[in-house]
Amino acid sequence: xxxxxxxxxxxxxxxxxxxxxxxxxxxxxxxxxxxxxxxxxxxxxxxxxxxxxxxxxxxxxxxxxxxxxxxxxxxxxxxxxxxxxxxxxxxxxxxxxxxxxxxxxxxxxxxxxxxxxxxxxxxxxxxxxxxxxxxxxxxxxxxxxxxxxxxxxxxxxxxxxxxxxxxxxxxxxxxxxxxxxxxxxxxxxxxxxxxxxxxxxxxxxxxxxxxxxxxxxxxxxxxxxxxxxxxxxxxxxxxxxxxxxxxxxxxxxxxxxxxxxxxxxxxxxxxxxxxxxxxxxxxxxxxxxxxxxxxxxxxxxxxxxxxxxxxxxxxxxxxxxxxxxxx
Numbered sequence: 001x002x003x004x005x006x007x008x009x010x011x012x013x014x015x016x017x018x019x020x021x022x023x024x025x026x027x028x029x030x031x032x033x034x035x036x037x038x039x040x041x042x043x044x045x046x047x048x049x050x051x052x053x054x055x056x057x058x059x060x061x062x063x064x065x066x067x068x069x070x071x072x073x074x075x076x077x078x079x080x081x082x083x084x085x086x087x088x089x090x091x092x093x094x095x096x097x098x099x100x101x102x103x104x105x106x107x108x109x110x111x112x113x114x115x116x117x118x119x120x121x122x123x124x125x126x127x128x129x130x131x132x133x134x135x136x137x138x139x140x141x142x143x144x145x146x147x148x149x150x151x152x153x154x155x156x157x158x159x160x161x162x163x164x165x166x167x168x169x170x171x172x173x174x175x176x177x178x179x180x181x182x183x184x185x186x187x188x189x190x191x192x193x194x195x196x197x198x199x200x201x202x203x204x205x206x207x208x209x210x211x212x213x214x215x216x217x218x219x220x221x222x223x224x225x226x227x228x229x230x231x232x233x234x235x236x237x238x239x240x241x242x243x244x245x246x247x248x249x250x251x252x253x254x255x256x257x258x259x260x261x262x263x264x265x266x267x268x269x270x271x272x273x274x275x276x277x278x279x280x281x282x283x284x285x286x287x288x289x290x291x292x293x294x295x296x297x298x299x300x301x302x303x304x305x306x307x308x309x310x311x312x313x314x315x316x317x318x319x320x321x322x323x324x325x326x327x
Contacts, residue, residue: 029207029229032108037086038076039305039322043290044267045281047251049238050197054324055090058104058137061172061199062149065092066139068100076322085109098141106133131157145179157207168205173198197238205231232257247271286310301326
């Protein structure tokens with residue numbers, strides 16, 4: 001049993017984004033949820049809850065997909081230090097009444113780690129921790145000024161001989177402030193596309209582990225131990241607006257979960273040309289940057305996005321790529 005908990009602690013440390021900013025932070029389930037996934041939101045420092053209109057939307061605010069008018073197929077990959085990796089796949093279909101439905105898969109892996117016992121002795125085998133989230137996504141614009149969205153998710157995580165499952169919910173809403181302002185006044189406004197977002201994530205999410213199969217195989221002991229890792233519920237506010245004839249997008253988010261200190265995110269996006277954008281952001285002492293380009297092939301639109309994050313706490317710099325197709 002000692003082996004199991006040592007390997008668990010090592011894996012959780014490897015997967016953690018090291019966002020422990022203050023006293024009492026850290027050591028909770030689902031640490032990988034705090035790593036921005038997707039090149040565009042990562043390049044914007046994670047300030048994405050009031051935007052969320054691409055394949056990364058289910059991870060920030062599914063309400064942003066209510067404006068989708070074409071089928072969306074998207075994927076992203078984030079190569080991390082210490083052989084860690086993350087990625088997602090999203091498929092969304094618009095239906096009548098400014099509504100979209102679809103599916104989303106998030107993957108996080110620790111890579112291969114050498115297993116040792118409590119005394120540091122090499123046990124001669126490797127292990128990895130792989131976590132998955134499979135979600136059904138729904139988004140709808142109920143009024144011109146309001147869109148809401150939700151994810152229903154199934155969680156699955158796996159060690160050698162040990163696995164955990166769970167279910168959970170994410171909810172989000174976006175207020176389109178411009179729609180509350182008279183049309184004639186909106187035309188003369190220097191600031192456009194003002195949005196305010198509210199999200200509540202990880203409702204009911206937890207991993208329930210049982211070591212019986214592991215102990216039976218490696219320790220010859222059929223007695224198992226059970227441990228529950230709860231993912232802290234997170235609430236967040238976000239705001240964004242466009243300036244200079246919509247060429248400049250500025251965004252800021254503030255999130256707080258029930259176990260950690262508040263986290264602020266800041267991001268920007270500037271369109272040099274309608275199809276080419278530069279991005280920059282900042283969160284938790286880490287600077288981010290990236291770019292995006294949009295290609296058109298007949299009736300298909302493809303967006304290719306790239307993001308780069310600076311080194312923090314000796315974790316190493318990281319590179320993220322995303323590909324979105326509108327069909």
